[in-house]
Amino acid sequence: MNIIEIFRFSFEALLERKVRATLTTLMVVIGVALLVALHGTGNGFTNFVNEQFSNLGANVLIVSGRGSIEIDETLIREVSKLEGVREVVPFYQKRAFISSKGETQASMIIGMDQSKLSLLFPTISFKSGTYVSETDNVGIILGNELTRAPGREEQFATLGQTVRIIYQKYVNQQPIIFQRAFVVRGILKYVGSGIIPVDQMAFISTSAAKNFFNQKSYDGLYIITESPSFNDSVMNEIREMYGSDLIIISPQVISNVILQITGGVSLFIRIIAMVSLLVASVGIITTLHTSVLERIKEIGLLKALGFTNRLVLGVFLCEATIIGIIGGGLGSLLGIVLSYGMSWILVRGLNIDIKPSSYGGETLSIQIVPTFDLGNIISMWLLSIVLSMISGFYPSWRASRLDPVEALRHE
Structure with missing residues (x-):
């Protein structure tokens, strides 16, 4: 058998x-x-x-202020001296609207030294154009999805086109609208979904953001460590120095x-x-x-x-x-x-x-x-x-x- x-x-x-x-x-x-x-x-x-x-480097920490402490040049110098810190990139960020061709869509405007973008976002690259220099007060880079009209495939903005940033700020509890024209210097390739939505963000130079937002202190810092193994030690040292006045986010830890x-x-x-x-x-x-x-x-x-x-x-x-x-x-x-x-x-x-x-x-x-x-x-x-x-x-x-x-x- x-x-x-x-x-x-x-x-x-x-x-x-x-x-x-x-x-x-x-x-x-x-x-x-x-x-x-x-x-x-x-x-x-x-x-x-x-x-x-x-889309965010594993050796990147994000620091934002909380309480009375201001993120200024003095704080940046102190953080830069910490062991394991490779680079400190200050930034401004504001929720605003971008207007073009009679249409408007919301975006987060980031003002920073754009030569550091590739350190923060290793997968980032340009579809057309290039970075905005720190001396350029009218240039802007658009995330890929900002170039299309909301809900449609029509072009919202193209390279070399002028767009307007509309920003609302409260002064003495009264809303004041600020507007400024910017020229599209670069358009990013599609990055994809992520906890930081690069495709829906726009980038301007640090000097342009400082003048437009009329703000002395920065909204936050990107801290680039020598390697991800330094993340914890750098975070602990910053907490010892500033306590709960600074919020530190490590995407890798999350x-x-x-x-x-x-x-x-x-x-x-x-x-x-x-x-x-x-x-x-x-x-x-x-x-x-x-x-x-x-x-x-x-x-x-x-x-x-x-x-x-x-x-x-x-x-x-x-x-x-x-x-x-x-x-x-x-x-x-x-x-x-x-x-x-x-x-x-x-x-x-x-x-x-x-x-x-x-x-x-x-x-x-x-x-x-x-x-x-x-x-x-x-x-x-x-x-x-x-x-x-x-x-x-x-x-x-x-x-x-x-x-x-x-x-x-x-x-």
Whole structure:
């Protein structure tokens, strides 16, 4: 009797007990489906988080003022002296409107030394034009999405065109509108979604921002460290020097915290999935043990016909293996579908949004696309088969050790 015949014989035996075999297989399906779904959703969420911070350098810290402290040249010099600090880039930032061709759209205007932009945003590059020099008081760089009219594909602004920045400031509790014309010197290539929405930002020189916003102190600092390994030490030293008067943001830390939280939740659900597989294993033991008790006389007859102990062991072990193969396969397919459902629930059901309010731009909704690794899916499928075989070994061994004479006498 070859292996194919053994599998066919075992499969027919399972079909004779459809309800019991189906319920046992369903337990395996649920466990594997949960593992595969978590794998896909977890990978998708990790990719999303990494994507949000990918446009900002890993060695960049963002500092903003809080309280009475002013971010001025003195503070910049003190921070620049700290060990591990490579560069300190002060900036102005204001929520404003850009007007062109009779249309207006909101943007965050950043005034900074643009020769440092590539240090802050390694992926940044120009579609046309170039940086605005520090001596240029009328030049402006537009993020890619600012060149299109809101909600349409029509051109909002082009290279060399004049646009107007409209900025509102409260003086003595009275709103005052400031306007100034700027010439588009450069247009950035599309960067993509991120916690800092570069595509919806506009950049002018530090001197232009200082004059236009009529502001002595800076709104914040970009601190570029020698390497990401210096981030924590620089943050701690700044906190020791200025306490809670300065807010320090490390995108890398935020990313790690988010991934740690989601990792903890995923671990909890993975444990539930493993418990489900263990319950399925117990179900396989129970199913095969009951099957052995019901088929004692049949086992005796098989042995009388020449079946060896090894062959009887193989027949029952194949039943467990078939449950693992079918359950693992269906569970993998169901897990892929379930992963998209879990992603939909996470995004739509919980209504999770990230709004990069410090930099303006649109509300950034989480979009999780499940990502699967074929090797991991195959590993989970093989795991279900191995667990099924291990679970089925004892009942199969019991069946193979039955005495044929006693088995034939069994009623």
